Amino acid sequence: WPKVSSLFLGDVAAVGLGEAEHPLLGASAELPDADGMLFTGRLALSTHPWLAGHTILDTVLLPGTAFVELAIRAGDHVGCDYLEELTIEAPLVLPAQGGVQLRLSVGAADGTGRRPLSLHSRLESLPAEEPWTRHATGVLSSGGRPEASFELSAWPPADATEVELDGRYEGLLDIGFAYGPAFQGLRRAWQRGGEVFAEVALDEGTAEEATAFGLHPALLDSALHAIGMGGLGNTGGEGRLPFAWTGVSLYASGASALRVRLTPAGNDGVRLEIADTTGAPVAAVETLGLRPVSAEQLQSARTAYHESLFRLEWTTTAGLADVAGADVPTDGRWAVLGADPFGLGTTAYGDLATLAAAVAAGTAPAPEYVVVSPSAELGEQSARAAHRAAAAALTAVQRWLEEERFGDAPLVVVTHGAVAAEADEPVADLAGAAVWGLLRSAQSENPGRFVLVDTDGREESLRALPAALASDEPQLAIRAGAVSVPRLARVAAEPEGDDARGLDPEGTVLVTGASGSLGGLVARH
Known part of the structure; x- marks a missing residue:
């Protein structure tokens, strides 16, 4: 028989990778320059069907206990035996068809042996340029794991009252x-004061896989189903998911049945002490934090997006969330052309020629920013105001490009209500909107020469202007002192429904721009 390359037999060593030795991971790779590790994997309901049993609000999610299992296994590879903290930032949705690619990275150790970790995913159907979603971050450490200070050999616990689980x-x-068979592992429960004791076990089919895990995610998740009994966790009867794990220790692996003691920790947290069926310690969680989950959050997480259809979205970038601070300088570094409707309080000049003459005569320094505010006059008719403001802006742009004295300074065009930077925000300044359209074209032809700023006119927004301009962003919107910038975002793909409307062959269709040959074909079609 012809020999088949190990590359086609799934041997990761054939492509220079290491075995991850875990059902949820496919391969591992050392990162020499970073002194870290990278783990890769692929999750799909076709390859991990038991995950379909963790359906929350009609959405299949990777359980939070699986994040813990992945983090602990990564720690084993780098010599870290203690998961100090793990925070789940975004749910990981598993699609009905296809799979999800995983990237679990562990960074370099600091002076105390602590290593950062992060877990990202991306649908395998998305193109390579699509960004990865970060779902969790955490910290692993070496030598910090506390010794187990508990044992649960006395079972059922003394003086505890058994809780009826029928209908749980x-x-x-x-x-x-909606939990499937693999996750319906809560068998018995008892209550003693504020404590809850639970007995959990995997179903027969899933138990066969338990030895491949440190602590099977379905088994640990089943233990969490006792939260809410007797007010534990302060859930108030609403559905909550684990999102913050602190102080996770694993003492033994491969269990298929557990005894668990759950006690309050803090206001809404829960502490877990986990033992096997003999009472010997298996794991401990110092504090588990839970938070409510809504259908809207999961809908956002599972939304599909068009590959080549984008919309404009105003977002707050790092460092620009709240930059309100220093006032606009009045020492000549800023100059205003014409009227100063926003009350910037800096030196004003009638026009660019006047400013240029003052700089040439040495009576004024060369400004770092030159501000102009073309806008509608009070009571002016909208169409007339748009034409006038656009014409004034065009004249300002042309003269600015002709003036060589200010080659290093940008012309800052400030408007009020000319763009909708927030949802349902009206565009109040139509003349300013026309100016934005003109200046955007000028920006594309002359990068770095023009800056567009739209404010809400509030004092804190004007105070944010200096720091906002220092960001070197060409377009900015300032609302209540918070600065946002425009970015392209993929348009969500609407699910196909029965109510989708088609073209009525007997109706009237308006086709614009159909004067060419292609337009004619579309119109005839």
Whole structure:
């Protein structure tokens, strides 16, 4: 028989990678320059069907316990035996068709042996330029794991009252938490004061896989189904998911059945002490934080997007969330041309020629920023105001490009209400909107020479102007002192429904720009 390359037999060593040795991971790679590790994997309901049993509000999610399992396994590879903290930032949705690519990275150790970790995912159907989604971050450490200070050999616990579990999973289903057979592992429960004791076990089919995991995610997740009994976790009867894990220790691996003691930790947190069926320690969680989950959050996480259709979105970037601070300088570094409707308080000049003459005569320094505010006059008719403002802006642009004295300074065009930077925000200044359209074209032809700023006129927004301009962004919107910038975002793909409307062959269709040959073909079609 012809020999088949190990590359086609799934041997990761054939492509220079290491075995991850875990059901949720495919390969590992050392990062020599970073003194870290990278783990890759692929999750799909076709290859991990038991994950379909974790359906929250009609959405299949990777359980938070799986994030913990992945982090602990990564720690094993780099010699870290303690998961100090793990925060789940975004849910990881598993699609009905296809799979999700995983990237679990562990960074370099600091002086105390602590290593950062992060977990990202991306749908395998998306193009390579599509960004990865970060779902979790955390910290691993070496030598910090505390010794187990508990054992649960006395079982059932003394003086505890057994809790009736009939209808427990039906009640969870009523609030949108639909658990499959692998996750319906809560067998018995007891209550003693504020403590809850739970007995959990995997179903027969899933138990066969338990030895491949440190602590099977479905088994640990089943233990969390006791949260809410007796007010534990302060859930208030609403569905909550784990999102913040602190102080996770694994003492033994491969368990298929557990005894668990759950106690309050802080206001809404829970502490877990986990043992095997003999009472010997298996794991401990110092604090587990939970938070509510809504259908809107999950809808956003599972939304599909068009590959080549984009929309404009105003977003706040790092460092520009709240930059309100220093006033506009009045020492000549800023200059205003014409009227100063926003009250910047800096030196004003009638026009650019006047400013240029003052600089040439030495009576004024060369400004760092030159501000102009073309806008509608009070009571002016909208169409007339748009024409006038656009003509004034065009004249200012042409003269600015002709003037060589200010080659290093940008012309800052400030408007008020000319763009909708927030949802449902009206565009109040139509004349300013026309100016924005003109200046955007000028920016594309002359990079770095013009800056567009739209404000809400509030004092804190004007105070944010100096720091906003220092960001070197060509277009800015300032609302209540917070600065946002325009970015392209993919348009969400609407699911196909039965109510989709088609073209009525007997109706009237307006086709614009159909004067050419292609337009004629479209119109005839």
